[in-house]
Amino acid sequence: MNKYEILKTYFGYDSFRGAQEILIDQILSGRDVLGIMPTGAGKSLCYQIPALMLDGITLVISPLISLMKDQVGSLNQAGIHAAYLNSSLTPGQYRKALSYARQGRYPIIYVAPERLLTPEFLDFARNARISMVAVDEAHCVSQWGQDFRPGYLRIADFIRELPARPVVSAFTATATREVRDDILELLDLRDPAVTSTGFDRGNLYFAVETPRDRYGAVKGYIEEHSGESGIVYCLTRKQVDEVCGHLIRDGFPATRYHAGLSDEERRKNQEDFIYDRAPLMVATNAFGMGIDKSNVRFVLHYGMPKNIESYYQEAGRAGRDGEPAECILYYSGQDVITNRLFIENNRDNLELDPETAELVRGRDLDRLKKMTFYCCTNECLRDYILRYFGEYGSNYCGNCANCRKEFETAEVTEAARIMIGCVKACGQRYGINVILDTVRGAETEKLRQYRMTENPCFGSLSRVPAYRLRQIMNHLLLNGYLETTDGSYSVVKLTERSEDVLCGAETVTMKMAKEPERRPGKAR
Ligand code: ADP
Ligand code: ZN
Numbered sequence: 001m002n003k004y005e006i007l008k009t010y011f012g013y014d015s016f017r018g019a020q021e022i023l024i025d026q027i028l029s030g031r032d033v034l035g036i037m038p039t040g041a042g043k044s045l046c047y048q049i050p051a052l053m054l055d056g057i058t059l060v061i062s063p064l065i066s067l068m069k070d071q072v073g074s075l076n077q078a079g080i081h082a083a084y085l086n087s088s089l090t091p092g093q094y095r096k097a098l099s100y101a102r103q104g105r106y107p108i109i110y111v112a113p114e115r116l117l118t119p120e121f122l123d124f125a126r127n128a129r130i131s132m133v134a135v136d137e138a139h140c141v142s143q144w145g146q147d148f149r150p151g152y153l154r155i156a157d158f159i160r161e162l163p164a165r166p167v168v169s170a171f172t173a174t175a176t177r178e179v180r181d182d183i184l185e186l187l188d189l190r191d192p193a194v195t196s197t198g199f200d201r202g203n204l205y206f207a208v209e210t211p212r213d214r215y216g217a218v219k220g221y222i223e224e225h226s227g228e229s230g231i232v233y234c235l236t237r238k239q240v241d242e243v244c245g246h247l248i249r250d251g252f253p254a255t256r257y258h259a260g261l262s263d264e265e266r267r268k269n270q271e272d273f274i275y276d277r278a279p280l281m282v283a284t285n286a287f288g289m290g291i292d293k294s295n296v297r298f299v300l301h302y303g304m305p306k307n308i309e310s311y312y313q314e315a316g317r318a319g320r321d322g323e324p325a326e327c328i329l330y331y332s333g334q335d336v337i338t339n340r341l342f343i344e345n346n347r348d349n350l351e352l353d354p355e356t357a358e359l360v361r362g363r364d365l366d367r368l369k370k371m372t373f374y375c376c377t378n379e380c381l382r383d384y385i386l387r388y389f390g391e392y393g394s395n396y397c398g399n400c401a402n403c404r405k406e407f408e409t410a411e412v413t414e415a416a417r418i419m420i421g422c423v424k425a426c427g428q429r430y431g432i433n434v435i436l437d438t439v440r441g442a443e444t445e446k447l448r449q450y451r452m453t454e455n456p457c458f459g460s461l462s463r464v465p466a467y468r469l470r471q472i473m474n475h476l477l478l479n480g481y482l483e484t485t486d487g488s489y490s491v492v493k494l495t496e497r498s499e500d501v502l503c504g505a506e507t508v509t510m511k512m513a514k515e516p517e518r519r520p521g522k523a524r
Helices: 003-011 020-028 044-053 065-077 091-102 119-127 150-161 177-186 214-224 237-249 263-274 308-315 334-344 347-351 354-376 381-388 413-425 432-440 445-449 466-478 496-502
Strands: 033-036 057-061 082-085 108-111 130-135 167-172 193-196 204-209 229-234 254-257 280-283 296-302 325-330 407-411 482-484 492-494 509-513
Touching: 003 020, 003 044, 020 033, 020 044, 020 167, 020 193, 033 177, 044 057, 044 108, 044 130, 044 167, 065 082, 065 108, 082 091, 091 119, 119 150, 130 150, 150 177, 167 177, 204 381, 214 237, 214 296, 214 325, 229 237, 237 254, 237 280, 254 263, 263 280, 296 308, 308 325, 308 354, 308 381, 334 354, 354 381, 354 466, 413 432, 413 466, 413 482, 413 492, 413 496, 432 445, 432 466, 466 482, 466 509
Parallel strands: 033 167, 033 193, 057 108, 057 130, 082 108, 130 167, 204 325, 229 280, 229 296, 254 280, 296 325
Antiparallel strands: 407 509, 482 492
16 A cells, blocks of 8 residues: 555545655655654654555654553554553563564554663564664653653664664654754664654734733733633733733633632633633643633733743644734743743752753753743744744744834944943943943942943943843844853853954844834734
8 A cells, every 4th residue: 555545544534734745755765754843743644654664563662651552542443453562561461462563463563662672672673673663752862852751862772782773763843953953863863854844833923022011011902802712821820810800800701720729710710711701811831731722812921931832832822723813922021030030949850960950950041041032033033933943934924023013224333332342341240231221321329339330331322222222232142242141140241253343343233123112003
């Protein structure tokens, strides 16, 4: 049977979706592959179909027993012989499954990574014809990922033990650059074809706003979209209670969800939302897993989440029906501090050894920085997200606030030189706000104490509005003219590019909104 016949006969589908066919063809041509697709895109078919076409056995490595059971169950139902080998089997069942496997009954065998190097399994694998090893949830091999599984590190060793090297295919939904590089290296993929697709959600409009009155902005938005269903994500339970309380007081049909509520209240509120008895949900990130409400028209973030992965997952709950929907993040500089505190006090990390905990902390701060850049960039927001996930965007999507805003390109070399000069003159010792206050010439007690009032750049940019100064600073940080350290107090430092600006070798230009921080056509 060819791949189309298999798709139809066993899986009941008429055509492939997204990158499925590309990945299948690459595997069949004998090439290692890494497939990066969001959850629900259909990764399993990409290895299950080749598994049925290759001579020999495909081993699928999967991290969760429940996942294996589900998959094997549905394959068996479709008339495909498959089995799983993991700790849920009794020793007797395990031996029996292995002996059937030896007889060649199963073209597809799911196995837990911890089993691979056990003598019994290794003996089987060495004497069988293993044509492919498919690694599901491949990000588990990376300590950068959210679900590191040490067992995944043994996969490459296992493959080296086999008499003939099988094709190795790896699949994941998380693919930042670090995770992707780890997968390629730690799974020892050979000349792999890397395919990353399907992260774009064209019907979603993205915007970042920095209103002075956040609640007012949220309320204004909801008023303009009355009758629509939406989610307001907050950073803390306290915020959820406040925002939800205010919305109800102001006459909106809102309900709430967070981990501090009783099971009973959570269940009830969730149902009220799903059945549109309360079409507005105010919630922490605890809300949303497994909820498939198709008519959510907007997701507002009352504060910046801790990383792009979380943001995109939460924002992605809007517009499941494919109709236009909006994702608006209300950002304030305070969010960075709140998130830093979350990271510093992350209780999950307390159980790690100090070295790993430090690594995880650094990784989380790095992700937070990239999230912060999203809130500051004047470039296409969709493009920023897609690039974060390793996909190539177009630089212009036409459906985000930045693409719709009118910009002018401004030369800011002089201001850049003054800010960089200020950082240099103070010995790279202070944070963003001190630098901005200095060039602005703020006569504060703090600056006097730091002797920044004596800095040669003190007051040099007093005529530039404060928000412009912040935009320029963000631009310098975003483009590596300056950088910040990751300590609990973040300090502005020079980079290689700083010197180029100071000595006049480089001019600095940036896109600036003509009418800053307002969405066109929306009064506030
Ligand atoms: P992932 O592992 O990427 O999260 P799955 O492999 O579980 O996704 O597939 C998600 C759903 O999409 C499943 O119900 C699957 O049967 C369905 N699906 C996969 N490929 C196709 C296709 N070509 N056409 C229609 N439905 C598909
Ligand atoms: Zn855009």
